Structures are given as structure tokens and as C-alpha cells.
Amino acid sequence: MFEIFFDYTFQVILFGTMAIGAVSGALGCFAYLRKQSLIGDVIAHSSLFGIMLFFLISYWLTGEGSKSLLVIIPGAIFSGILALMLASLFSKGPRVREDSSLGVMLALFFGSGLFMLQAVQRAASIPGRRGLEGYLFGMAAAMTKSDLIMISIVGLLALSMMLFFWKELKLYAFDPLFSHTIGFHTFWMDLLMITLLVLGIVIGIQCVGVILMIALLITPAAAARQWTRSLGWMVFLAAVFGAMSSAVGSYFSAAFYRLPTGPIIVLAAVLILGVSILFAPARGLLWQKLKQRKASQTYKAEGST
């Protein structure tokens, strides 16, 4: 059952998915605190369109559709950002609210992506089309060593950007109005925030899939929030939780019948969240109950004397 850990292919997958989980978990904290989960979900779902588009472009250029991250990641970035820009443009007028226009763009881009996916899968003439459905629910098993290198580069880039702009990100996530007035222009901060969000999402798409990717971004952050009172620890813990969920996901996926990775990763993350909400000190439900009981016992004792 555990001999799989000595398998080189599995080691690559395990390391890759854990790196993804750590990066997404860490960056997800800012989306969580800034209440931008919907924006994250739009980026994730919309990326299917870009993935399919770039797959087709690679087919037209080379004669074989590519599922390499070198092609997939730029595609996902392209359509994720396009969807957000269109949503922002769409909501400028008085007719459509911002969240509605985000929802519309999610549906439009994800729908187009699904349509292209179905069409390509039926076109027997396109080599490389098999396995494309893995982008829906994740297929960590397909990860190669070059994918791992790509994930590491993008992940390190995103994490260094996060550390480099730590002060600004913290301030902006906390109080965007104040941040703007002291010289950190909202336009640049939004751009930075969205860039990090996009990077955190696109590297995980192959592993978790576009449908559930948002869960790997937000769930570890929500779990980490229960345990700590400082942003630094929250980001660190979210990275650990993300990596743990991903490790569980890739293990079960590889060890048993090649299950899709995404759902298992997400279930593991939700389990961690559940444990955190119940048992975390100070914020946890159990802790709160104990505190209540202790308080009421104290009052009772005082009342009887």
C-alpha cells in the first residue's frame, strides 16, 4: 500500500501537487480576506476556454494538441483575465451589477470551454485529445517532470511576489480605501491582487480541475483563519493545509483505480476545515461551548452563595 511512495512517477506527482496546494493555499488567504472568492471562481472556470483555445492553436501549429503546462498555463491566464476584464466593462453601466456580470462571464467562458471540449473529443482527427476531460476534475496522474518544473517556477514567482509586496497586500486586504489615500493606488493593488490570484489558480488547474479549483484556494484559508490571529501564520498554515490536502488527493488518486484528483483533494481540504471549525482554540465551536458552560457555571456558583 505504501510502496507507491518509492515510485519515481508518484514522487513527481506528489511533490507537484503539494507545491500547488501550498501556493494556492497561501495566495488564497488574500482572496479570502478580501472576499474575492467569486472573482477566483470566475478565473478558474473561465480558464477552460483558454485551455481549449490554446490546445487548438497548438494543434493547428504543430499537428498535435498540447496538454503541456507551457501551453495550458498561458491559455488559462489569457481567458481568466479576459473574463474579468469583460465583467468589469459590463458592470460599468447602470444596468448590471458587478456580481451578476461576473456570473455571466463565468457561464459564458466555462460554457464555451465545455462546448469546445465536447467538439474536440468527437473530432477523431485531432491527436492529443484524449484525457482533455481531466481538466474538469483534475488529473494529477498525468503530471510530468516538465510540468513539475513549470509549477515550481510559477509557484516560486507567485510566492516571492507575495512576500515582496507583503506590507502593501496586507494593507490593501484590510482597508483598501485607506491604502489608496496613502499612495498605494487601487488600480495597481487590484492588478497585483488579480495577478497573484490568477497565478495561484492556473498552476492548480491540471491537478484539481477548473470546477473545484476555487475550493483549494479558499478552503485552506478558511481553515487556517480558525487557528491563528496573525496574517503571517494564517498564510503559512493555509499553505500547509493546502499541501496536506493535495498529498492526500494524489495518494488516493494514484493508489486506487486512478480516481480523479480534484474531488479527493477538495474533500480532504473540507475535512481539515471541519476539524478546524470544531476544534480550533478560541474560535472553534467546541471551545466556545466550553467557555459558555464555564461562564454559566461561574454565574450559578455565584448565584447560590
Next chain:
Amino acid sequence: MADPALKIQGLTVAYHSKPVLWNVDLTVAPRVLMGIIGPNGAGKSTLLKATLGLIPRLTGQVSVFGAPYNEKKQQIGYVPQRASIDWDFPTTVYDLVMMGTYGRLGWFRRPGAKEKKATEEALERVELTPFARRQISELSGGQQQRAFLARAFAQDTPIYFLDEPFAGVDVKTEKAIVKMLHGMRDDGKTILVVQHDLTTVGEYLDEVTLLNREIIASGPVADAFELNLIEKTYGGTLPRSNFGQANP
């Protein structure tokens, strides 16, 4: 005469082509504590935000000590409404106050000894030193407002905008905040406060601006805070309760 601390000319703001502020001209002399008074939806917060560039202006210029606002951005310290942020954010009172020094630091630079000293002094001034290591979610409404003020102190700007600093704080805190504002004014600061309570105008403020989409009156309390002007501002919907016991 010296340049005014703040001069707003022809400021018009609209949300989706509906005007919220109309052709606002406002001049604020240095070392003045001015209140902005008006009914709900009169555009009081909008006036502060549009001046700071947080909301796009249709028309209008803002100058600070005689120079265009864009060149003097860092001269105005902004204290947003307390309810505008999520107080469950994982940070301490100390870190919140230190954010006041970020503007001077600029991009990338981390706070050092100088910023720590400014933070500690600011905490001392609002008497929150014992709470420095507390989580901001553990503060009461009044303590939150004092933490916001401390951040403004740490920022140390010649002009301050305070958006409803008395909202949801108890009377004791309100008096303490007023005392601090008077202290700041005596130190040479120029302060604009959005205020709701009409009964305390005379006691708290040097000057007052009556606003309802446009400026109704602006000047020393004795001149501008006149019953007919107030009634004009509130358009016949003058909330008697705002006068409390003073005006039965």
C-alpha cells in the same frame, strides 16, 4: 493671506449619471476644526471620498495648501467609517496603527525603528498601549475608533478627514475623541469631520459646512449654523431628535 489648507472648486460627482454632489465650492482655512452636516444621502462621505480621489469626479479641482491635490496627496490623513472594514481581519492593534506609517515608507520598504516609535507614541496618545497586542476583533466600538485615530496620528499629516468618528461610540469615548480633535487643531492641524448630531455642533466645532448635494452654507458656527439654513439643508425633514433635549 496664506493659502487655504483645502480648496475645492466646482466639484460634481454622479453615480450612474445621477448627481450626488453638485458644483461644490469649499474653502477650509488652516488650523480649523470643521464639521460637515447634512441629512442621510446628502453626500457627506462622498465629498470626502471624491476629494481624495476614491470616487471619480465629473468636474472639479482640489488644491491643498495652494498646490494641486495630486502633488500633495500625502498631506491628507483619511479616517474611514469604522464600519467600512472587517474588524475580524487577523491583525493586532499595534499592526493596525503601524499602517499609518506605510504611506511615508512607500512601496517595498518595511517599517523600522522610526515607524515603531511613531506607532508606540500614537498608541500612547489614544491610551491604547495596554491593548497593543490585542486582536482588533476584541476591541469595543470606541476602542476601534481610537485605534483608527491612532493610525491617523502615526500618519502625522497636516490635514485630516474623519468620516463619522462618533458613530456607534459611547458618550465617554465621544468626549475623549473630541478632546483629541481639539488637541490636534491646537497643534496646527486642519480637520474635517462628518457629523450627525446637531446638538453638539456649537460645543465641538469651530466651523461648519451644511451640505445637501450642494453647499447650503459654510463658515464659523455662529454664522452658518442658523435655524433657517439648517432647515433649508434638511428640506423640511429636520430631525427634531437630533437636537435632543436642547430644543424641545
